[in-house]
Amino acid sequence: HPQPVGHKHPPAPFQIVSLGLFAAAAQDPRYQITQPESLSAPAWGSVTLPCAFTYPDEIELLRDLRVYWRRGFHGQFIYNHTERFTHPDFRGRITLVGDPRGSRTASIRIDRLRESDASEYVCHIRVQKKDYKWEQWRGNPGTKLTVTGAxxxxxxxxxxxxxxxxxxxxxxxxxxxxxxx
Structure with missing residues (x-):
């Protein structure tokens, strides 16, 4: 996606998606993401976007586990906990409330909701296995957030x-x- 004029920053490395790896995990039913289909919250309130994920037990002892959230299935990344990235529109308003390594949850809370936050939000998980290979998968569909007027x-x-x-x-x-x- 083209960047608006005035936002000069190099492309983040996590925006490069290997379609081959994504397809492999997406076809394996042991890699799953569970998100509610829709949520509603008032403007200026807070909302937790739940995300629970599974992967095969035999790949445990992961080298790396990364949590991403994006607007829409192919949309902009808004959050990455590993690289401490938050999209400028959400800066200071997103908190990871899940426990990715413990309970395999990647839920986030968005505070001070704006009506412009109404969108579909997709949880995206990426893991590096012991053999250094990456697997990644996303919620499909994501969670449609409706923000009601204050x-x-x-x-x-x-x-x-x-x-x-x-x-x-x-x-x-x-x-x-x-x-x-």
Whole structure:
């Protein structure tokens, strides 16, 4: 994908995908990724995108295990925990909450959600075996994330969009003034 003008950085090495290795793992049912098909969360909230993966026990004692997340099956990489890469649109907002080597999970949490974060997110795993060969596989389909609009305060229509911390100050909970029957 072409880079926008002004974003000068060399292509990341993990963006080079060996289709032969991907096809081999993709055809082997012992290599699996489990992701929910869809999730929904409010703007300015947080969401955890679950990802659990399996690989054959006989390749345990891996030399390397890498977790990637991308927007869409062939889309941009947004996160790589090994190379400490986070796409600029997500910088400071993505945290790995899974335990790739322990529980074989690669879940991430996205904080301070924006409506522009609505997309399909695909978990992508790459492992280097004892024989130095790599295997990789991805969720298919990924998780479709819907980001719902943030609530707005009457008289302050942009508070939630631009200053969410002010929402509490300007829009206090008045439910106690109108008891429900």
């Amino acid at each position: 609530p707005h305060c009457p008289g302050f229509p942009h508070v939630s969009c631009f200053y969410p911390q002010l929402h509490t100050l300007l829009c206090p909970d008045k439910s106690h003034l109108h008891p429900q029957p």
